Amino acid sequence: MKTIEEINQKIANKEAIILTAAELKLMVRDGKEVTVDDVDVVTTGTFGVMSGTMAVMMVPVAEKNSFERADAIWLNGVPAQPGPCPNERLGVVDLVINGTAHANEQYGGGHLFRDLVKGKTIDVTVEAHGKQYENQVTLDEIEFARIITTRLAFKNYNALINPASPTINTIFSVTGLTGPFTETTVSGCGEINPLQNDPSHRSIGVGTRVLLNGAPGYIMGKGTRASPDKPNVSAYADMKDMNPTMMGGMKTAHGPECLTSLAVPIPVLDEEILSGLKILDQNVPLPVADVNGRTAHAKVNYGNVWGGTDKVIRAEKDRCLHHPDCAAMRTCPTEAISNDCAINRDLCINCGTCTLQCSEGVFLARLGSIELAEGTVPISLRQSDRARAERLCTMLKNRILEHKFVPTKMLEPL
Ligand code: SF4
Numbered sequence: 001m002k003t004i005e006e007i008n009q010k011i012a013n014k015e016a017i018i019l020t021a022a023e024l025k026l027m028v029r030d031g032k033e034v035t036v037d038d039v040d041v042v043t044t045g046t047f048g049v050m051s052g053t054m055a056v057m058m059v060p061v062a063e064k065n066s067f068e069r070a071d072a073i074w075l076n077g078v079p080a081q082p083g084p085c086p087n088e089r090l091g092v093v094d095l096v097i098n099g100t101a102h103a104n105e106q107y108g109g110g111h112l113f114r115d116l117v118k119g120k121t122i123d124v125t126v127e128a129h130g131k132q133y134e135n136q137v138t139l140d141e142i143e144f145a146r147i148i149t150t151r152l153a154f155k156n157y158n159a160l161i162n163p164a165s166p167t168i169n170t171i172f173s174v175t176g177l178t179g180p181f182t183e184t185t186v187s188g189c190g191e192i193n194p195l196q197n198d199p200s201h202r203s204i205g206v207g208t209r210v211l212l213n214g215a216p217g218y219i220m221g222k223g224t225r226a227s228p229d230k231p232n233v234s235a236y237a238d239m240k241d242m243n244p245t246m247m248g249g250m251k252t253a254h255g256p257e258c259l260t261s262l263a264v265p266i267p268v269l270d271e272e273i274l275s276g277l278k279i280l281d282q283n284v285p286l287p288v289a290d291v292n293g294r295t296a297h298a299k300v301n302y303g304n305v306w307g308g309t310d311k312v313i314r315a316e317k318d319r320c321l322h323h324p325d326c327a328a329m330r331t332c333p334t335e336a337i338s339n340d341c342a343i344n345r346d347l348c349i350n351c352g353t354c355t356l357q358c359s360e361g362v363f364l365a366r367l368g369s370i371e372l373a374e375g376t377v378p379i380s381l382r383q384s385d386r387a388r389a390e391r392l393c394t395m396l397k398n399r400i401l402e403h404k405f406v407p408t409k410m411l412e413p414l
Contacts, residue, residue: 001269001270002036002040002267002268002269002270003269004267004269004407004408004409007040007041007267007268007269007407008406008407010040011040011041011400011401011403011406011407012403014401014403016040016041016400016401017038017039017040017041018039018040018041018042018043018397018400018401019039019041019042019043019397020042020043020192020390020393020394020396020397021042021043021044021045021191021192021197021277021390021393022192022390022393024039024042024277024278025191025192025278025280028278028280029280034274034278035274036268036269036270036271036274039268039274040267040268041265041266041267041268041397041400041407042197042265042266042268042277043263043264043265043266043393043394043396043397043400044192044193044194044196044197044198044263044264044265044266044393045189045192045193045194045211045261045262045263045264045389045390045392045393045396046152046153046188046189046192046193046194046261046262046384046389047189047246047259047260047261047349047384047385047388047389047392048187048188048189048259048260048261048349048383048384048385048389049171049187049250049252049257049258049259049383049384050099050149050151050152050153050258050259050260051099051100051171051257051258052099052149052150052151052152052223052224052234053098053099053100053109053110053113053147053148053149053150053152053258053260054096054097054098054099054109054147054148054149054150055096055097055099055109055113055145055146055147055148055239056094056095056096056144056145056146056148057094057095057097057142057144057145057146057239058087058092058093058094058095058142058143058144058145059073059075059092059093059095059124059135059137059142060091060092060135060137060141060142060143061073061091061092061093061124061126061133061135062091062126062133062135063091064089064090064091065089065091066091066133067089067091067126067128067129067131067133068088068089068128068129069082069086069087069088069089069128070082070086070093070126070127070128071127071128071129072126072127073093073095073124073125073126073127074103074123074124074125075097075112075122075123075124076103076107076112076115076122076123077103077104077107077123077125078097078101078102078103078107078108078109078112079097079101079103080095080096080097080098080101081095081096081097082094082095082126083095083096093126097109097112098258099113099249099257099258099260100255100256100257100258102255102256105251105255105256106251106256106335107249107256108249108255108256108257108258109249109256109258110247110248110249110250110256110257110258110259110260111248111249111256112249113147113213113239113242113247113248113249113258114244114247114248114249116138116139116142116145116239117139117213117239117242117243117244117247118244119138119139119140120138121136121137121138122136122137122138123135123136124136124137139239139240145238145239145240146236146237146238146239147212147213147215147217147236147237147239147242147247147260148220148234148235148236149212149223149233149234149235149236149260150223150224150234151223151224151225151226151232151233151234152223152232152233152234152235152260152262153193153194153195153232153233153262153264154187154188154195154230154231154232155193155195155196155229155230155231155232156188156193156196156230156284156285156286156287156302157186157187157188157286157384158187158286158287158288158289158294159184159185159186159286159287159288159289159300159305159370159379160172160173160177160184160185160186160288160289160290160291160294161177161179161181161183161184161288161289161290161291161297161372161377162177162178162179162180162181162182162183162290162291162292163179163180163181163290163292163297164179164180164292165179165180166179167179168253168291168292169253169254170252170253170254170291171252171253171254171255171257172185172187172252172291172381172383173185173252173253173380173381174251174252174253174331174333174351174353174381175253175331175353175357176253177253177291180374181372181374181375181377182377183377183378183379183380183381184288184369184370184377184378184379184380185379185380185381185382185383186286186305186379186381186382186383186384187382187383187384188286188302188305188384189306189384189386189389190281190284190286190302190305190306190386191279191280191281191283191284191302191306192386192389192390192393193284194210194262194263194264194266195231195232195233196279196284197266197276197277197279198264198266198273198276198277199276199279200272200276201231201413201414202269202272202273202276203264203265203266203267203273203407203410204219204233204264204266204410204414205219205410205411205412205413205414206219206220206221206410206411206412206413206414207219207408207409207410207411207412208264208408208410209265209405209406209407209408210235210237210262210263210264210265211237211246211261211262211263211264211392211395211396211399211405212235212236212237212242212260212261212262213237213239213242213243213246213247213260213261214241214242214243214245214246214247214261214392214395215237215238215239215240215241215242215243216237216238216241216405217235217236217237217238218235218236218237219233219234219235219264219410219414220233220234220235220236221233221234221412221414222234222414226414231414233262233414235262243395244346245346245388246261246388246392246395247259247260247261248334248347248349249334250333250334250349250351250383251333251334251335252333257383259349261388261389261392263392263393263395263396265396265400265405265407267407280303281301281302281303281305281306281307282301282302282303282307283301284301284302284303285299285300285301285302286299286300286301286302286304286305286370287299288300288370288372297372298370298372298373300370300371304368304369304370304371304379305368305379305382306368306386307368308366308368309365309366309367309368309379310364310365310366310367311350311386311387311390312350312365312387313343313348313350313352313354313355313363313364313365314363314364314365315341315342315343315362315363315364316361316362316363316364317340317341317342317362319360319361319362320340320341320360320362321360323359326358327357327358327359328341328353328354328357328358328362328363330357331353331354331357332348332353332354333349333351333353334347334348334349334351335347336348336349337354341362341363343363349382349385349388350365350382350385350386350387350388351381351382351383351385352365352367352379352380352381352382353380353381355367356380367379367380367382
């Protein structure tokens with residue numbers, strides 16, 4: 001049995017062995033014997049649509065005494081809720097803004113959060129007592145800006161199906177979920193998800209230090225809709241330390257959604273913890289749910305999603321026939337495709353939509369399928385990016401190796 005203090009001393013001495021979850025799983029798949037002495041910390045992570053993401057900020061608007069208190073506020077057209085503190089006559093507005101709030105069909109809170117972190121200038125509009133006040137700000141000028149999640153990193157999410165004929169516009173689809181049983185859309189990073197790798201919550205609890213959107217932050221506790229079977233967590237971090245490639249927004253058939261990431265170090269203290277870390281995709285259940293009310297329909301596993309499939313989308317640009325209205329470009333939920341079929345890898349979340357929309361086969365990836373009693377149902381959309389989550393795990397590993405991130409002991413269990 002090791003202690004976190006011993007592991008942290010090894011990290012300080014640059015003697016610790018840190019593996020990403022993907023590196024450990026590769027060793028397990030290769031049949032290598034891995035013991036507690038072989039690894040000190042495993043970095044786990046997830047990246048995808050996380051609707052329970054919001055920001056709390058204090059935004060400068062005008063000179064003191066310009067207005068008494070804000071009645072309404074928008075950032076780049078995305079509506080926020082002023083308060084709770086009214087900041088009477090101070091010219092600043094405390095606000096809460098949801099990652100799922102929409103300015104229009106293309107742009108929402110998630111896009112706004114990334115633009116702020118990228119250092120872009122943001123338009124601020126305030127209504128107070130029937131008058132409008134305008135300002136432009138960057139994140140540097142916003143004294144307080146934190147992302148807070150009401151829930152993220154669900155241990156295992158759902159594959160969604162539509163059992164009936166009418167297409168359903170839902171946040172779980174980009175072009176509308178068709179039926180009956182013609183496609184399924186999936187979320188979750190399977191075997192590298194933090195909660196999947198710590199089933200007894202020995203490492204993940206209140207006060208556990210994590211990376212939220214690439215920034216050092218902390219777990220606050222359980223998230224909304226957490227249950228013993230499907231736990232999730234809430235967390236917070238300072239937006240000023242975030243990495244714009246580890247967050248963002250994506251279009252869905254029901255408007256823009258928010259992309260959020262979480263990485264958690266799991267210190268390998270004993271055999272029980274190591275055994276939890278050895279779980280593989282084929283042993284991670286993936287419930288299949290009817291998109292209407294999310295009632296359970298069947299159960300498959302994450303081997304269907306991430307086993308023998310392509311995590312990264314390829315582009316064969318020579319196949320392009322230059323259609324004037326390129327369906328792949330039009331439907332790409334992150335606007336990652338340019339006129340010459342190049343994929344902006346900072347924006348692309350490897351969702352797979354373009355592989356089904358391009359009639360010339362420019363965009364290629366095996367997305368997998370699930371087997372149901374009704375037949376084989378192809379996976380048409382991945383709302384989590386396993387490749388990016390693996391990069392996030394590597395980012396956390398490197399920070400630990402450089403002694404820029406030190407794992408903490410939780411203060412209380414979840
Ligand atoms: S996989 Fe294709 S459709 Fe999806 S984000 Fe990347 S470029 Fe866009």
